[in-house]
Amino acid sequence: MSNRIFYVAGRAALGALFLCVAPVTSARGDFGSCIANASAFVVELDNLLLREENRLAPYDDLNERSFPLHDCETDALLEVVKRSRFIRLIDYNPLSKKYFIYFSSDYMRASFTYLVPEKRSTFKTASRVHK
Incomplete structure (x- = not known):
């Protein structure tokens, strides 16, 4: 029985040591951060697209605050x-x-690209709709 106790205690200590020495990934934090940024982007973009104006400055400001997105889980982002x-x-x-x-209203278009293997966004655009 005492060998079993040492075996269990030894495995627990080894597991704790592994947790201390193993490289810590921030994927969970980045995942949450990415989805939070993407959610904030969508809400603010919808508010901008609801307006009947076609100035690019608010979209540029939004892009600067929201992009690039990193480490999103693709299904959650979609x-x-x-x-x-x-x-x-x-x-x-x-x-x-x-x-x-791609997003669009009667006045503006906005888009971005998400690279799945690299888990990052690229190429965001905003442009006026010409009628």
Whole structure:
């Protein structure tokens, strides 16, 4: 019985040591941060697209605050962007493993790209709709 106690205690100590020495990833923190940033972006973008104006400055400010997105879990990110009233297209390119995400209103368009293997966003745009 005493050997069993030492075995269990030794395994517990080894597990604790492993937790102390193993590289700590911040994926959980980054994941939460990414989804929070994406959610805030969608809410603010929807508010901008609701306005009947076509100035680019507010979109540029929003992009600077919100991007780039890093370490998002792709399915969670897509669920967040689908909540937008102005989501128009989510397109996936399987060769490049990129999502192209487009929003638009009668006055403005906005979009960004999310690279799945690299877990980061790139290429965000905002432009006026010309009628």
